[in-house]
Amino acid sequence: MLWVKTFHVLSVMAWLAGVFYLPRLFVNYAEARNAGESTARLVGMARRLYRFSSILAVFALGFGMALWIVYGIDGRWLHWKLVFVVALVAYHLVCGAMLRRMIRGTLAQAPVLFRFFNEVSVLIVTAILILVIVKPV
Numbered sequence: 001m002l003w004v005k006t007f008h009v010l011s012v013m014a015w016l017a018g019v020f021y022l023p024r025l026f027v028n029y030a031e032a033r034n035a036g037e038s039t040a041r042l043v044g045m046a047r048r049l050y051r052f053s054s055i056l057a058v059f060a061l062g063f064g065m066a067l068w069i070v071y072g073i074d075g076r077w078l079h080w081k082l083v084f085v086v087a088l089v090a091y092h093l094v095c096g097a098m099l100r101r102m103i104r105g106t107l108a109q110a111p112v113l114f115r116f117f118n119e120v121s122v123l124i125v126t127a128i129l130i131l132v133i134v135k136p137v
Contacts, residue, residue, distance in 0.1 A: 001067070001070055001071075004063055004066050004067060004070075005063075005067060007059070007063050008060060008063035008064055008066075008067060011056050011057075011059040011060035011063055012060045012064075014053070014056040014060075015053050015056040015057045015059075015060045015092075016121075016125060017053070018049050018050065018052060018053020018054075018056065019053060019088070019091065019092060019095070019121050019125075020118070020121060020122070021049060022046060022049055022050060022053070022095050022099070023095065023114050023117050023118035023121070024114075024118060025042055025045055025046045025049065026046070026098060026102065026107065026109075026114040026117070027111045027114040027115055027118070028042055029042045029043070029046070029102055029107065030107070030108075030109060030110065030111040030114060031111045033108075034111070042102075043102055043103055046099050046102060047099065047103065050095065050096060050099050053092070054092070054096070057089070057092055061085075061089070064085070075135065075137075076137040077131045077132070077135040077136065077137050078131075080127075080131050080137060081128055081131040081132060084124050084127045084128045084131070085128065087124050088121070088124050088125070088128070091120060091121055091124060
């Protein structure tokens, strides 16, 4: 089971790299668009990053489910962790919707909005880490 746990953590880390960086590409896209610069490279980068991080999300969730099946649900901390994992998956899907608008050229929010949006994922992951390590509930 330690191998499964190792690959779960590795998959989560790789997935989060995409979750943290994709909104930064949205910021760069909005700034470039406002400046009248080409955004084609940013769109391509965002598309590839989302595709790659989505694959890693599936692995992270799969290994997490395997751990859940073997160890079961023990403690309220895990119930709360699962709530935040669902929130992180929803955040990832919202990023996908924003990416689709970016590809169509209809993503027109201000760069500052994307800067704040980027911090949402940090708050979700912080809650997950506290629940996993400290287990306050």
